[in-house]
Amino acid sequence: MITLSNVTKIYKAKSGNVTAVDNISLQIQEGEIFGIIGYSGAGKSSLIRLLNGLEKPTSGKVLVSGRDMGAIKGKELRQARQEIGMIFQHFNLLWSRTVRENIAFPLEIAGVPKEERMKRVDELIQLVGLEGRENAYPSQLSGGQKQRVGIARALANNPKVLLCDEATSALDPQTTDAILDLLVDINRRLGLTIVLITHEMHVIRKICDRVAVMENGKIVELGEVLQVFRKPQQPITKRFVQQVTEPEETKETIEHLLNKYPNGKVVQLTFVGEAAEQPLITNLIRQFDLNINILQGKISQTHHGSYGVLFVHMDGDEAEIDRAIDYIRQQQVEAEVMAGVD
Amino acid sequence: MWTELFPNVIWEKIWEATIETLYMTGVSVIATFILGTILGLLLFLTSKGNIWENRLINAVIASFVNIFRSIPFIILIILLIPFTNLMVGTILGANAALPALIIGAAPFYARMVEIALREIDKGVIEAAKAMGAKTTTIIFKVLIPESLPALVSGITVTAIALVGYTAMAGVVGAGGLGNLAYLEGFQRNHNDVTFVATVLILIIVFVIQFVGDFVTSKIDKR
Numbered sequence: 001m002i003t004l005s006n007v008t009k010i011y012k013a014k015s016g017n018v019t020a021v022d023n024i025s026l027q028i029q030e031g032e033i034f035g036i037i038g039y040s041g042a043g044k045s046s047l048i049r050l051l052n053g054l055e056k057p058t059s060g061k062v063l064v065s066g067r068d069m070g071a072i073k074g075k076e077l078r079q080a081r082q083e084i085g086m087i088f089q090h091f092n093l094l095w096s097r098t099v100r101e102n103i104a105f106p107l108e109i110a111g112v113p114k115e116e117r118m119k120r121v122d123e124l125i126q127l128v129g130l131e132g133r134e135n136a137y138p139s140q141l142s143g144g145q146k147q148r149v150g151i152a153r154a155l156a157n158n159p160k161v162l163l164c165d166e167a168t169s170a171l172d173p174q175t176t177d178a179i180l181d182l183l184v185d186i187n188r189r190l191g192l193t194i195v196l197i198t199h200e201m202h203v204i205r206k207i208c209d210r211v212a213v214m215e216n217g218k219i220v221e222l223g224e225v226l227q228v229f230r231k232p233q234q235p236i237t238k239r240f241v242q243q244v245t246e247p248e249e250t251k252e253t254i255e256h257l258l259n260k261y262p263n264g265k266v267v268q269l270t271f272v273g274e275a276a277e278q279p280l281i282t283n284l285i286r287q288f289d290l291n292i293n294i295l296q297g298k299i300s301q302t303h304h305g306s307y308g309v310l311f312v313h314m315d316g317d318e319a320e321i322d323r324a325i326d327y328i329r330q331q332q333v334e335a336e337v338m339a340g341v342d
Numbered sequence: 343m344w345t346e347l348f349p350n351v352i353w354e355k356i357w358e359a360t361i362e363t364l365y366m367t368g369v370s371v372i373a374t375f376i377l378g379t380i381l382g383l384l385l386f387l388t389s390k391g392n393i394w395e396n397r398l399i400n401a402v403i404a405s406f407v408n409i410f411r412s413i414p415f416i417i418l419i420i421l422l423i424p425f426t427n428l429m430v431g432t433i434l435g436a437n438a439a440l441p442a443l444i445i446g447a448a449p450f451y452a453r454m455v456e457i458a459l460r461e462i463d464k465g466v467i468e469a470a471k472a473m474g475a476k477t478t479t480i481i482f483k484v485l486i487p488e489s490l491p492a493l494v495s496g497i498t499v500t501a502i503a504l505v506g507y508t509a510m511a512g513v514v515g516a517g518g519l520g521n522l523a524y525l526e527g528f529q530r531n532h533n534d535v536t537f538v539a540t541v542l543i544l545i546i547v548f549v550i551q552f553v554g555d556f557v558t559s560k561i562d563k564r
């Protein structure tokens with residue numbers, strides 16, 4: 001559906017050139033929800049804008065459903081853009097138009113006759129669940145409702161691809177979840193390919209099939225979301241994964257407990273998929289002569305299965321602890337010793 | 343009573359002068375709105391980072407606007423005498439005032455249009471581009487509607503300035519209430535005429551401001 005080959009984007013500035021996208025090659029399948037995560041300035045905004053020709057690549061090729069987005073111009077480019085919907089962090093609705101008129105705007109651009117336009121707008125309002133708010137102006141809507149208008153507007157011309165530019169970053173957690181559910185629903189019902197950029201791992205975890213991690217214009221890690229969660233390779237990826245698996249206070253708690261129990265080891269256990277459902281701790285206590293204290297735990301649901309992290313404190317004979325850790329590893333569970341006090 | 347209070351006022355003349363002032367203001371406001379909007383759009387669209395980015399055209403329009411904005415109106419009228427003569431065929435009367443009024447006000451309004459357009463959220467323009475909108479669609483369906491309240495309040499201010507300009511143009515023979523106040527009132531020492539003419543100008547200004555504010559608040563849905 002989308003193919004990027006050796007794409008580079010350089011911005012010329014007085015203070016020197018800035019390489020926003022650095023030689024990226026990437027393939028996104030039809031019907032996939034593909035997430036790109038990175039901190040601000042990583043180049044993800046530039047990358048997503050290359051996909052609908054809002055930015056032109058300095059070198060390399062951007063193919064979206066067979067069209068070379070970097071090369072086409074004028075009418076051809078405008079037509080291609082009508083098949084690529086886009087939603088934005090700050091919604092970018094026209095305040096001078098009502099909900100209905102905002103959703104009708106892309107249809108006006110595409111030259112759809114008025115009667116048909118009104119019919120389509122009604123369908124879309126239903127699809128995004130905005131019945132009853134048709135004649136409201138954007139200023140009268142909540143953030144979540146505004147983004148629903150944005151989504152309806154982006155879907156008006158039946159696009160094949162939907163680009164989401166930090167679409168939930170300006171929303172509160174509950175609204176974020178509602179909008180993400182809507183995106184998954186649309187992806188399933190319409191078979192739409194969704195490319196989203198975000199700095200929130202929560203968004204990736206909840207809806208993405210695959211994820212690419214961006215840093216300094218490069219993709220440093222790419223893979224199935226569950227895989228990336230289980231075995232993050234790069235330090236930046238680990239930090240992002242920690243966003244959802246480790247609450248802020250974990251580190252402090254562990255330090256506190258290490259001071260409190262100077263003996264034994266604190267171990268981080270990582271469960272993925274089925275392993276998350278085994279009675280591992282029960283088995284450990286039965287089979288090994290150890291005291292096990294659960295410090296903190298969390299199970300997260302990804303689009304493709306569950307993923308859990310458990311911090312435990314093991315106290316007992318050192319050799320026994322090592323054997324217990326070996327046992328854990330045999331059970332398809334990752335075990336990492338956080339800190340041992342000798 | 344009226345004749346006692348205003349012994350020198352000839353009401354037919356006042357009425358005639360009021361119509362002339364309204365005519366000059368009305369025509370020049372419409373022309374200024376059109377010309378100023380075009381100039382303002384060009385200034386905005388050719389500026390850095392916009393659709394028609396072009397430094398040369400932008401610099402040419404900007405200097406044209408700045409030059410005509412900085413010439414005092416009374417001097418502009420005199421400078422434009424040959425041009426007016428060519429365009430209108432005379433340098434006297436209400437019509438003869440129009441070129442100077444429009445050329446004096448349009449650059450002023452163009453800057454206001456430019457500022458109004460710059461206030462539009464860049465994201466909205468980007469969204470329209472992402473939808474595959476043509477430049478004309480962006481101008482007529484995004485830029486103008488989204489900046490309309492500012493455009494209307496700008497033309498209100500400009501219209502009031504134009505009422506003042508018509509009074510000045512009146513001094514050099516364009517007719518209208520300014521002309522009446524100066525020739526019949528000031529120069530003949532008929533203070534009642536000056537007073538009546540001034541009050542009428544004041545009423546016109548108040549009405550313009552009221553209508554402008556009303557329309558702005560009606561169309562602003564932010």
